[in-house]
Amino acid sequence: MGNYFIHLKIFFGYLFAWRGYLFNLSFCGEGPNPWARLDSNIIKSISRSVVSLSSFKGDRRFFACTGLLIKCRVGRHYGSVVPSRTVILTSASLFRTHDANTIDEKLRIEVFLPPNQRVSGALVAYDSCYNIAIVSVGYLRSICPEDILLADTSQDQSRDRQLRKMFREEPEPKNVVAIGREPEEGLLCGSMGVVSGDPMTRGCKDLRLSTCEIKKAGIGGPLVNFADGSFVGMNFYDGRTARTPFLPRRYILKVLQKLELPPSGSDRDQGVQRLDSSDDGTNYDDRWHVPKARYVYFEVDM
Numbered sequence: 001m002g003n004y005f006i007h008l009k010i011f012f013g014y015l016f017a018w019r020g021y022l023f024n025l026s027f028c029g030e031g032p033n034p035w036a037r038l039d040s041n042i043i044k045s046i047s048r049s050v051v052s053l054s055s056f057k058g059d060r061r062f063f064a065c066t067g068l069l070i071k072c073r074v075g076r077h078y079g080s081v082v083p084s085r086t087v088i089l090t091s092a093s094l095f096r097t098h099d100a101n102t103i104d105e106k107l108r109i110e111v112f113l114p115p116n117q118r119v120s121g122a123l124v125a126y127d128s129c130y131n132i133a134i135v136s137v138g139y140l141r142s143i144c145p146e147d148i149l150l151a152d153t154s155q156d157q158s159r160d161r162q163l164r165k166m167f168r169e170e171p172e173p174k175n176v177v178a179i180g181r182e183p184e185e186g187l188l189c190g191s192m193g194v195v196s197g198d199p200m201t202r203g204c205k206d207l208r209l210s211t212c213e214i215k216k217a218g219i220g221g222p223l224v225n226f227a228d229g230s231f232v233g234m235n236f237y238d239g240r241t242a243r244t245p246f247l248p249r250r251y252i253l254k255v256l257q258k259l260e261l262p263p264s265g266s267d268r269d270q271g272v273q274r275l276d277s278s279d280d281g282t283n284y285d286d287r288w289h290v291p292k293a294r295y296v297y298f299e300v301d302m
Helices: 040-047 159-166 249-256
Strands: 003-007 014-016 050-057 060-073 084-091 108-113 117-127 132-137 175-181 188-196 208-210 222-225 231-235 244-248 297-301
Touching (some): 060 231, 108 132, 175 231
Antiparallel strands (some): 003 297, 050 060, 060 084, 084 132, 108 117, 175 188, 175 222, 208 244, 231 244
């Protein structure tokens, strides 16, 4: 078959491919297979909302991770009619320089939704302390963006009441699944686990831990409720912990609440928004350690 290039530390859990994929992946994995247990409608939604993102300097791939297509309101509208557009929620590691402390806003972004949709993306906003990035995306067919924000708004609620509801501490599900999408063929990776009651002993105290095991392809990917597929948080990875840190949904909503998303097509006119600030009550001295960006290939003769 010639030379096949494999990304180091890319696959985790069990793999899941799109209909028509040539190879049987049912035997590929460790632990419980989430794809054999999840409801088919949940799998369909995940397949249409989880994308792979790669950043490039010139023609050289700089970093690759996972992102979630989400509905995000335009401007600061609240109430019964909330204009929205589809963007990608992902990790700001996609844009971090090798010293891990600087965001490179000029990296070229490729968004991949298999089997054959590859479109350009662009950085719209980021929070460097929570390590969150929002990426605009070109046209993608047959998608199902996650409604992590707008589902909490209703016609008869004031803005303050809506925000209190968004940021409330939610009961954590018993069983969860960490999702990623690898960048070469777009295979989904899934790892089952539970939310751990253990507190974070270092770094950002807002992070929680799950027993799901991921690798670098899962950075920025969603942690979902096994029972109904709802969004629980965004996964992180640093290679130092046996468990996977994740940022719970309520803290992501806190960041998104500060986003003033322009209408589609006008991102470049507005420029990149920086969402982290020191006047919102967040203790940014406890920021999560961010590993250095690294993308490496090794060659296997097959």
